[in-house]
Amino acid sequence: MRKRPTLIVDHKNLRHNMNTVIGWCREAGIDVAGVIKVTTGLASAALDYESCGAKWIASSRLEQLARAREAGVKLPLLMIRVPMLSELSEMVKICDYSLQSSLDTLKALQEAAAENGKVHNVILMADLGDLREGFFEKEEIVDIAVYVENELDFVHLAGIGTNLGCVGSVKPTKEKMDMLADWAEAVEEAIGRPLEIVSGGATSSLIPLFDGVMNPKVNMLRIGAVSYIGPLEDLRTCYGREEVDVLSDECFVLEAEVIETNTKPTHPIGELGVDAFGKKAVYVDRGRRRRALLAVGRADYGDIDDIVPQLEGAEVMMASGDHTILDIEDCREQLRVGDIVRFKVKYSALLRLTASENITIEEINRQ
Ligand SMILES: *Cc1c(COP(=O)(O)O)cnc(C)c1O
DSSP states (O other): OOSSSEEEEEEEHHHHHHHHHHHHHHHHOEEEEOGGGGTTTTHHHHHHHHHTOOOOOOOOSSHHHHHHHTTTOSOOEEEOOOOOGGGGHHHHHHHHEEEEOOHHHHHHHHHHHHHHOOOOOEEEEEEOOSOOSBBHHHHHHHHHHHHHHHHOOTTEEEEEEESSTTTOOOOOOOHHHHHHHHHHHHEEEHHOOOOOOOEEGGGGGGHHHHOOOOOOOOOEEEEEEEHHHHSSSTTTTTOOOOOGGGGOOSEEEEEEEEEEEEEESSOOSSOOOOTTSSSSOOOOOOOOEEEEEOOOOOOSSSSSEEEEETTTTTEEEEOOSSSSEEEEETTTTTTTOOOEEEEEEOOHHHHHHHTTTTTEEEEEOOO
């Protein structure tokens, strides 16, 4: 018997999404760095990105990049979380490119790269208001760029980049892309040569591309989310972009097993305190209803809002670390113990599911 709960990875759907997204970018003169962090660095996803025409494989964790290389990925590897000092010597062995936002780190990187005997490529980050990583002033990024260019012979200045739509929720508008291009031009003028890379952001930077207002200087996007999740989140649900409707939202499907079906009240009986996570919950009294208890829980996927049951009429009511309770009163199909319920998964659920030791990953349509 198949070990449950299972996360089915459908590589045919995944490659369809990657091909489509890379095609959109190519039309705008943009190369894609295929970001694999949301899959906890599933090496087969990196190989899919490579076969679909990505130009780099990117992750926020060195272990994941090392695994991609071991699995046979030939593309240059890009570290997209600005690195810790403590991982620089490992980073220069594993990766070819990294994002950088600190002079101290760049100086230490010079030492690590020299020791490794190999020039390391960097993309200096510009913080254009989202307030995560990056230099905040144009003059500062220009000064640092000149320093890297002239003083650090084992660090090659490959380009500059930005990240938006993350901790600060700032939209990658035309203005932000134009600002990045302006900063890139200032750097180019100061160092007296063109930059190879102007990296305009992540999935959310597809918005100016869809609108046809992407600055032509931007020639790299670092794309994760939309390739894996398709129209299930963000670009569709938050920004209403219908362009993504051609993508699949069934690259990853969670299968969970029913371990109890009973008809019970919907409001708990007794004096109410807090739930298993110490929270005061609100319960709506809808009378007695039929429900199914599933052997998967918040330890596996995080939050019930991040999984979407694929069973008509079913609704996720609540969950503990190891149980999920579905309201199945309105389902035409009658569930029984041992049956399987399938769920589409959103970004943060995918992040957790792929990292959970309780989840069996089953890959289909690999090639
Ligand atoms: C996570 C991340 C990305 C990819 O973001 P998605 O929204 O998943 O496309 C790109 N760049 C950086 C720096 C990141 O941390």
